[in-house]
Amino acid sequence: VTFMAIAPEHPLVGEIIESNKNKDELKAFVEKTIKEDKITRGSEEGEKEGVFTGEYVVNPFNGDQVPLYIANFVLAEYGTGALMAVPAHDQRDFLFAKKYHIPIKVVIQRPEKDLDPETMDEAYVAEGNLVDSESFTGLNNKKAMKKIIKHAEEKGFGEGKVNYRLKDWLISRQRYWGNPIPIVYCESCGPIPVAEKDLPVTLPLDVEFKGTGNPLETSDSFKHVPCPRCNKPSIRETDTMDTFVCSSWYFLRFCSPHEENQPINTEEANYWMNVDQYIGGIEHAILHLLYARFFTKALKDLQYINIDEPFKNLLTQGMVVSNSYYSQKIKKYYSPNELSDDKKICPETGEALIVKLDKMSKSRNNGVDPDIMIGKYGADTVRLFMLFAAPPERDLEWNEQGMEGCYRFLKRVYRIASDFVSSGYGDRYQGLGLNDIGSEESNSLNNSSANLLRQTHKTIKKVTEDFIHRLHFNTGIASMMELVNTLNSFKAESDTDYRILKVSIDILTRLLYPVAPHIGEEINRMLGHKTPLHKGAWPNYSEEWTQDENVTYVFQVNGKVRAKEDLAVSLSEDELKDIALGHERIQQWLDGKKVVKTIVVPKKLVNIVVK
Ligand SMILES: [Zn+2]
Incomplete structure (x- = not known):
């Protein structure tokens, strides 16, 4: 501590001024400063100003006398309105000490041990070990705090106290x-x-x-x-x-919206709260989230509710970003529409443009009009693209190729459904659902139908977990795309195949519905359903059918891969050996040779050693 400073509003200031020989100077400073904006005064950037009172105060830890200033950056409402300044380790104290030529003393040394007041151009505020601090020397500064407080309490000249940076709010x-x-x-x-x-x-x-x-x-x-x-x-x-006053507690009101006599119905609020999921931009982390938590805690203290924290989960979503195109010469951002196809050259100066990913904004001229995109691709595609392009907490990079891909995907879904309907089986299997495929039927399916059924169950599981529990829409959508690939190459040949196909398309439509409701509902009608999808239930899956029953076995001859086959996991080693030895592509490598031994690695490979 090399000086002490008190706020111009501090109750002792009047007394100090009265008995001071520079009374007028001090008075003028105080009168000027108390009219200034407190936020600017208290900020690091604000110009530091103060006057020396001519008085000294004693540091109770070491008996040092240090000068007492009245300073603009000390605010009466924060703490006690007086501070002991440690200019080497607080930026505002540092700036003040530099300006008024007050000594700066390093008491926290960083690991490099190179801090020197002569060469410092800003305060050192990170962790370090205490130096020049008598019995506390050598301690880590965070740990030393507790010991120093304890020392002050034992000696009876101070006590520990937590200060919240709370300020009045003009509402x-x-x-x-x-x-x-x-x-x-x-x-x-x-x-x-x-x-x-x-x-x-x-x-x-x-x-x-x-x-x-x-x-x-x-x-x-x-x-x-x-x-x-x-x-x-x-x-x-x-x-x-x-x-913000209203948005800080509306969720409590929503618990009893028809309540006539009071703002919050305690019983209802206690029943419905907490809010399960809070979604907002990162700017909410310091504004709304803070206010809403403060209101909730205050209302709890006032016994209106018994909830301490309003929100269970927080998701801060990323921003939408896209390339911006900047000309340094004429200091102008170009919209991509104003540029030639390669989008690299300034159309006015011919210079190379600075191209970088930026938050979409009017000033950077890199925004995309959603109406134009919706007009071109439809709302389902635009929504699908935004959910698919990135997990919600990450920034979303806008690109029209991604939009095209999503558009093609939805068209493929539509074609698969309309092909099914025009196959003539649409009418026959109206009303058929996943639950109607009994275990007897599902266990007697051929390979491709069984695969499709299995993948359908897996997709339900994946989408349910990703959409509802993880809010990772992108990976849920990716699993639907995989299902569509399987559907695309699926060749239905028997009635049973068509039954499985129908069920799978039905499920896909339901899973896709939250993301692409327009096309989803259209397919739903096309498949003959009378109940709109938003009234239908979310599909269930069978855990058993989400397991891979087949694995791909590699067949080797003398360690070289000669064939591959999808086989049931349940096959025994002997069965696997027989299949491998009898495989037509393996037999040509065995011709005229003697099988020495056959090695089976379960779920992986069969290696046949020949001489
Ligand atoms: Zn009156």
């Missing part, structure tokens, strides 16, 4: 779209709250929006009301609350 706004502040100003009674029976105060409709000033000022019916206490003509408060 009034001169806007229409906020909650009215329920106060009426009466000439006789002063500001009077609106009677509880008249709450909530609702916004008036006879408002004129002029583009300037508070629109509520223009509504006579809103503004002129009788005083709630004496009934004399009075004026209603026209400021409204910051919209």
Whole structure:
């Protein structure tokens, strides 16, 4: 500690000024500073200003006398409004000490041991070990904090305390779209709250929006009301609350939306809360999320609810990014539409453009109009692309080729369904569902039908987990694309094949529906269903059918791969040997040779050693 600073608003300031020989200078500084914006004053960037009081204070840890300043960056509402400055390790203290030529003393040394006040150009605020700190020297600074507090408590000159950086929040706004502040100003009674029976105060409709000033000022019916206490003509408060006031607790109101007599029904709120999933941009992490948690905790302390934390899960979604094209010479961003096909050369100067991925914004001219995309590809494709291109917490890179791919995928789904309907089997299997495929039927399927059925079950499982539990829409969609590949190459030859095909297309439609509802519902009708998909149940899968029953075996002769075959996992070693030795492509390698031995590696390979 090389100096001490107190806020201009500090209660001791008056006393200090009165007895000071530089009374006028101090007074002028205090009067000027208290009028300044506190956020700027307290920030690291704000210009540091202060005056030396001529007084010294004693550091109780080592008895040192240090000068006492009144400084603009010390705020009365934070902590005690007074601080002991450690300029080597706090940037604001550092800037102040530099400006007023106050000594800077390193007391936390970094591992390189090279911090020197003479050469430092900013405060060192990371971890390190204490130096020049008497009995605390050598300790890690984080650990030392506890010991130092304990020492102060033992000696009786201090105690540990947690300071929250809470500041007053001015909630009034001169806007229409906020909650009215329920106060009426009466000439006789002063500001009077609106009677509880008249709450909530609702916004008036006879408002004129002029583009300037508070629109509520223009509504006579809103503004002129009788005083709630004496009934004399009075004026209603026209400021409204910051919209954050309402968004900080609306989820509690949603638990009992028809409640007439109070904002929150405690029983209902306790029953329905918490909110399972919170989704928002990263900007919410410091604003709405903080306010909503604060309101919830305050309402709990006031016993309106018994919930401590409002939200169970947080997902901060990524941004949509795309290439921006910048000309350095004329300092201008080009829209991709203004550029030639290679999109590298500035059309006005001929220079190479700076191309980089940027958050989509008007100023960078790299936005994409969703209406144009929807007009070109349809809303289902645009939605599918956005969910498929990246997991939601990552940035989504916009590219039209990806959009084309999704468009082709949906067209393929549609074609598979319409081919099925025109096969003539559509009518015959109306109403057939996954549950109608009994175990007897499913166990007697040929290979390709069994594979399709198995993959259908697997896809249900994957999409259910990815969509509902992990919010990883991209991998869920990818598994549907795999199912579509299988469907695409599936050749139905028997009635049973068609039954499985029908069930699989049906399931695919249901899984796809949340992502592509328009095409999903159209296929649903095409398949003859009368119930719209949004009223249908989410499909179930059978765990047994999500297991791979077949594995691909490699057949080797003298260690060289000569054939491959998909075979049931349940086959015994002897059965596998017989299949390998009898395989027509293996037999040509055995011709005229003697089999010395046959090695089976379960679920992998059969190697035949010949001489
Ligand atoms: Zn009154």
